[in-house]
Amino acid sequence: MDSRFVIGIDLGTTNCALAYADTAAMGADPALPPVSVLGIAQLVHPGEVRAEPLLPSALLLPGPADFPAGSVALPWDGADGQVIGRLALRRGAELAGKLVSSAKSWLCHAGVDRTAPILPWTAAPGVRRLSPVEASRLYLEYLRQAWDHAMPEAPFASQQVLVTVPASFDAVARDLTQRAAEQAGYRQVTLLEEPQAAFYAWIERHPGWRERVTVGDLILVVDIGGGTTDFTLIAVTERAGELALERVAVGDHILLGGDNMDLALARLVEAELAQAGRKLDAMQLQALWHNCRAAKEKLLDPESGVDEEPVTILGRGSGLVGGVIKAKLKRADVGRVLLDGFFPEVSSQEEPRRARRVALQEMGLPYAADPAVTRHLARFLRQQASQAEHGAVRRGASGLATPTHVLFNGGVLHAPLVRERLLAVLNSWLAAEGAAPARLLEGEDLMQAVARGAAYYGLARRGKGVRIRGGVPRTYYVGIESALPAVPGLPNPLKALTVAPFGMEEGTQARVPGPEFGLTVGEPAEFRFFSSASRKNDELGALIEEVGDDIEELSPIEVTLPASEGGGPLTPVTLETVVTETGVLQLWCVARDGRRWKLEFNVRERIG
Amino acid sequence: MGRLGLAIKSFWAILRTGALPDEVVQRLGLARRGPAKAAPAAAQAGPAEGALQMLGILQRDARLIDFLMEDIAAYSDDQVGAAVRSVHQQCREALNRYVQLAPVIDGVEGTFTKLAGIELTAVKLVGNVPPQPPPGGVLRHRGWRGVKVDLPPLGAKTNLSVVAPAEIEIE
Numbered sequence: 044m045d046s047r048f049v050i051g052i053d054l055g056t057t058n059c060a061l062a063y064a065d066t067a068a069m070g071a072d073p074a075l076p077p078v079s080v081l082g083i084a085q086l087v088h089p090g091e092v093r094a095e096p097l098l099p100s101a102l103l104l105p106g107p108a109d110f111p112a113g114s115v116a117l118p119w120d121g122a123d124g125q126v127i128g129r130l131a132l133r134r135g136a137e138l139a140g141k142l143v144s145s146a147k148s149w150l151c152h153a154g155v156d157r158t159a160p161i162l163p164w165t166a167a168p169g170v171r172r173l174s175p176v177e178a179s180r181l182y183l184e185y186l187r188q189a190w191d192h193a194m195p196e197a198p199f200a201s202q203q204v205l206v207t208v209p210a211s212f213d214a215v216a217r218d219l220t221q222r223a224a225e226q227a228g229y230r231q232v233t234l235l236e237e238p239q240a241a242f243y244a245w246i247e248r249h250p251g252w253r254e255r256v257t258v259g260d261l262i263l264v265v266d267i268g269g270g271t272t273d274f275t276l277i278a279v280t281e282r283a284g285e286l287a288l289e290r291v292a293v294g295d296h297i298l299l300g301g302d303n304m305d306l307a308l309a310r311l312v313e314a315e316l317a318q319a320g321r322k323l324d325a326m327q328l329q330a331l332w333h334n335c336r337a338a339k340e341k342l343l344d345p346e347s348g349v350d351e352e353p354v355t356i357l358g359r360g361s362g363l364v365g366g367v368i369k370a371k372l373k374r375a376d377v378g379r380v381l382l383d384g385f386f387p388e389v390s391s392q393e394e395p396r397r398a399r400r401v402a403l404q405e406m407g408l409p410y411a412a413d414p415a416v417t418r419h420l421a422r423f424l425r426q427q428a429s430q431a432e433h434g435a436v437r438r439g440a441s442g443l444a445t446p447t448h449v450l451f452n453g454g455v456l457h458a459p460l461v462r463e464r465l466l467a468v469l470n471s472w473l474a475a476e477g478a479a480p481a482r483l484l485e486g487e488d489l490m491q492a493v494a495r496g497a498a499y500y501g502l503a504r505r506g507k508g509v510r511i512r513g514g515v516p517r518t519y520y521v522g523i524e525s526a527l528p529a530v531p532g533l534p535n536p537l538k539a540l541t542v543a544p545f546g547m548e549e550g551t552q553a554r555v556p557g558p559e560f561g562l563t564v565g566e567p568a569e570f571r572f573f574s575s576a577s578r579k580n581d582e583l584g585a586l587i588e589e590v591g592d593d594i595e596e597l598s599p600i601e602v603t604l605p606a607s608e609g610g611g612p613l614t615p616v617t618l619e620t621v622v623t624e625t626g627v628l629q630l631w632c633v634a635r636d637g638r639r640w641k642l643e644f645n646v647r648e649r650i651g
Numbered sequence: 652m653g654r655l656g657l658a659i660k661s662f663w664a665i666l667r668t669g670a671l672p673d674e675v676v677q678r679l680g681l682a683r684r685g686p687a688k689a690a691p692a693a694a695q696a697g698p699a700e701g702a703l704q705m706l707g708i709l710q711r712d713a714r715l716i717d718f719l720m721e722d723i724a725a726y727s728d729d730q731v732g733a734a735v736r737s738v739h740q741q742c743r744e745a746l747n748r749y750v751q752l753a754p755v756i757d758g759v760e761g762t763f764t765k766l767a768g769i770e771l772t773a774v775k776l777v778g779n780v781p782p783q784p785p786p787g788g789v790l791r792h793r794g795w796r797g798v799k800v801d802l803p804p805l806g807a808k809t810n811l812s813v814v815a816p817a818e819i820e821i822e
Contacts, residue, residue: 088711091803113806355737363717364726364734 045505046202046231048194051078051240051497052186053207054179054220056147057269057302058097059083061186062494063202064502078247078498080491083189085128089114094193095129097490098186102143102178103131104163104171109138119192127185136329140167146178148270148298148408151209151216153598158219176223183227200230203504205497209266209273210236210516211296213574214628215598215644221627233625235500237493238264238275239290239511241452244496245486246509253286255484256448261291261437263446263481265420265465266493267453270300272416274423276444277511278436290513291436291546292444294423295576299385299411301455307380307414308335312354312370321368323356330356331370338372339381343458350374378460385414386464391421391443391472417468424472426577439476446473450484452492512548515622518581519543520594521630522571523558537571539587539594543620543628545579554633555618556584562604562614562632569601570642583620600642602632616640703811704802708749710815713741717815749801755794764790 047067053060061081068077082094089110103126105115115126126134135142143162152175155161160172173181183206190199206229208220217234224232242264246252256262260279266272274294280287309332313323323331331354338352351373358366395413413419427436427444439445449466456462462483470480486492503510520539542555562568575594581587587594604614616632619639623629630642709715718738723731746752755773758764765787766774773794776784805811 088803090806090809111806111809114809353733353736355733357714357717357734357737361717362721363714363738364721364723364731367730367734369730369733 048197048202049498049501049505050190050199050202050204051207051235051494051499051501052183052204053237053240053491053494053497054147054182055100055268055493056145056271056300057100058490059100059182059186060097060491060494061190062491062498064498066502066505078495080494081190081193083128083186084118084192085189086115086117086126086130087128088130088133092118093129098128098182098189099132100144100146100182101132101135102127102146102173102181103135103138104141104143104173105134105138106141106170109134109141117188119188125181127182137326139325140165141170143173143178145270145408146173146175146182149175150179150219151212151296152408153215153596154409176219176226179220179223180226183224183229187228200228202231203501204229204232205235205240205501206232207235207237207240207493207497209271209296210238210275210290210293211271211273211576212236213296213517213597214519217627218644221625233501233504234627235497236275236290236293236513236516237268238266238273238293238452239277239513240493240496240500241266241486242275242277242288242450242496242511243499243503243508244488244492245450245484247495247499248486256286258286259437260447261444262448262450262484263424263469264450264452265456266451267416267455268300269302269454270298272297272299272411272419274420276427276436276446286509288509288511290511290516292423292427292579293516293576294419294426297411297419298408299414299416299419301453303410303414304381304385304455305332305336305339307384308339308372308377311376311380312372316368316370323368324359327356327359327368335372339377340457342372342374342377343460345459381458381461382464386417386461386468387415388464388468388471389415389417389421391425391441391475393418393421395419395422417465420465420469421472437478439473439478441476443472443476445476445478446481447479448484449481450486452486452489454490457489514546514548515543515628516545517574517576518545518578519620519628520573520575520581520587521600521618522573522590522596523586537590539573539590540618541581541583541585541587542618542630543622544581544583547583547620547622549622549626550624552619552621553583555620557586557617559615559617560632562602562616564604564612564614567601567603569599569645572597572600572644597644599645600630601645602640602642604632604640700805700811701800701802703814704805705749706814707811708745708802709742712745713738715742749803750797751799751801752795753798755796756790758790758793760790760793762790763787 045066047065049064049066051062061083062078063081064078080096082096083098084092084094085098087093087095105126115130131142140163146162149155149162150157157175160174162173162175162178163170166172187199206220206224208217212220221232221234242262249255256279258279258281262277262279264275264277275290276292278289278291280289309328312331312335313328316323334354334356338354341347341352342349351371354370354372356368357363360366395411395415395418397412411419424444427438436444449469451462466481466483473480488495499508502508519542521542523538523540540555540557547553573590573594573596577593614634616634619631619633621629621631632640632642706716710717715738718734756764756769766784767786771784773796776788777791
């Protein structure tokens with residue numbers, strides 16, 4: 044039986060949100076029940092719990108001396124294990140090396156073991172550490188408990204739940220998110236891509252959306268969150284005489300977001316203060332960051348009409364006035380740093396700058412080397428050029444994908460200045476292609492749209508709304524070493540076997556045509572695993588002779604055939620691909636007699 | 652004088668003199684027993700607790716006590732102004748969050764206002780006041796009324812006498 048509530052969870056890099064639809068409120072009214080946002084009860088100060096619309100994705104691992112005893116108990120749990128939310132963010136700024144933040148960005152970082160306790164990355168000695176999966180699990184568990192506290196009559200575990208992930212998350216990161224949700228006690232969980240969720244939220248708010256788009260339109264969703272930037276293209280097609288929606292492209296994972304922009308502004312003010320001989324300590328820098336964000340929001344608000352905002356850092360000790368540090372943030376500076384730094388006017392031919400390869404790179408998150416969102420967008424739209432098969436993606440004279448509509452999502456795109464610039468740059472490209480300017484689809488509620496859209500999608504899955512057809516957002520390959528005589532000093536050339544073509548639909552499975560692999564029983568067999576966001580015409584079983592730059596290596600996948608299964612020491616198997624109803628990609632080894640073993644992602648392995 | 656009136660009166664008296672006013676002491680049936688002995692810890696927050704808690708909040712969120720206790724005579728208006736903007740904004744946010752305030756008389760200052768239907772304890776008559784309450788007068792100050800106080804619950808071990816904890820940085 045369908046659950047009464049449909050819960051949508053935006054598990055964000057910097058903030059989480061939870062929205063829900065109450066199907067019992069539907070009644071005879073054919074209109075969909077409104078989607079509501081749950082206030083998430085959280086500690087805001089020691090001993091003070093308040094419900095807020097967003098839960099900061101911040102997790103503090105306090106020591107015994109960091110809070111007065113009993114002051115961080117929650118209404119549903121008296122244990123003082125970890126603190127999540129507003130208070131964690133606040134107190135974490137004062138406590139070095141005890142705050143876990145951006146856990147989600149670590150979840151899709153293939154350069155580290157994502158199940159090993161590595162966070163906080165710069166943990167103080169003796170501080171407990173968590174794995175990125177564990178941190179995500181704790182956020183999800185917290186949201187479950189907050190729901191159960193607020194809605195005791197409708198247990199979370201019996202509701203339908205949708206959790207959003209960036210469209211750019213690869214199969215491994217999706218698998219880890221799913222795993223974290225299951226460990227957090229989620230029973231019926233489905234993953235959904237964030238830009239799609241943002242588009243569902245727009246549909247939810249515009250029941251007459253069918254009048255605003257026509258067959259052949261192409262909708263670009265730009266989602267700039269606190270820590271990540273995500274692009275998606277959705278095509279409007281026709282199916283059995285009805286308008287249908289198809290997600291036709293997703294971008295690469297770009298670690299670049301609003302936090303980077305606020306930090307850039309803080310650095311600007313810090314540099315000005317340094318020139319005047321004022322040096323700031325770590326905590327004053329935190330305050331500066333915070334105040335710069337507030338000042339930026341004021342300056343970017345078209346109704347405020349001010350040209351500069353004071354940024355004040357009060358004296359640290361009780362000498363508040365005596366130690367005050369004054370600085371100013373000018374509207375012109377904000378415009379310059381944001382627009383020229385992050386949204387420069389570039390041509391659609393420009394590529395994001397690549398990072399210089401440094402032999403010894405400091406470990407940490409692989410932030411985008413080029414902060415220019417517009418260059419990343421140009422690359423994304425141009426990537427679509429090489430695909431001739433997808434007629435649904437409309438393209439201009441040079442092959443650039445030419446969207447007809449744009450939907451913005453994420454806090455950064457609140458600012459009209461930023462929206463206007465991004466739209467102007469896009470339209471300059473479209474003009475060069477001879478295409479009409481793109482129209483803006485006005486979204487509302489940019490902070491909660493993803494959670495709202497996820498709840499709407501839950502209803503759509505029950506046949507109560509339109510669904511975007513998407514399938515697997517990338518093409519996946521396993522590596523096969525060619526059987527050539529080895530050349531000393533050179534690795535054997537690698538070929539890639541297509542195991543999941545782009546767009547393979549949820550709830551389908553297919554045997555991969557091609558070679559049989561001989562697996563030794565009782566020993567782990569490992570396959571190298573690759574994906575590509577731009578190669579969309581490789582069919583199932585196609586063998587790619589040259590693995591180029593457009594194919595990216597992921598964590599390897601492995602399987603161990605139990606020795607007790609009988610048969611010879613070498614079992615010939617073929618591969619089978621399954622995309623579950625909930626959108627999870629699985630690879631299976633199938634023996635000739637029909638026995639099957641699932642291939643697991645080996646996230647413990649590091650990729651060179 | 653309701654609980655809020657008591658709390659606010661206590662608040663300002665403590666702020667100015669460091670002690671509860673006689674009026675509050677009498678009304679609550681308290682006795683002054685020397686500085687060392689505070690009122691016994693009550694299960695429910697009394698006015699002194701409420702006042703200290705409010706002070707603690709204003710210090711925590713806006714650093715009001717730091718500001719009021721600092722000798723600002725030596726600093727330029729410019730410097731004081733920069734600090735005040737920050738303290739003022741955060742005090743206001745904290746006040747709005749925990750206390751709901753509304754004018755006693757929601758009228759336009761400087762205009763004639765009828766007194767009918769308004770409790771006299773909420774109005775201060777000034778100027779040429781006759782022996783009998785007049786029908787009305789010119790509104791000079793709209794007054795403030797605490798509509799609701801929504802302070803967070805206190806833990807059993809909360810030490811309210813610490814308005815702001817000392818900070819020690821471990822380097």
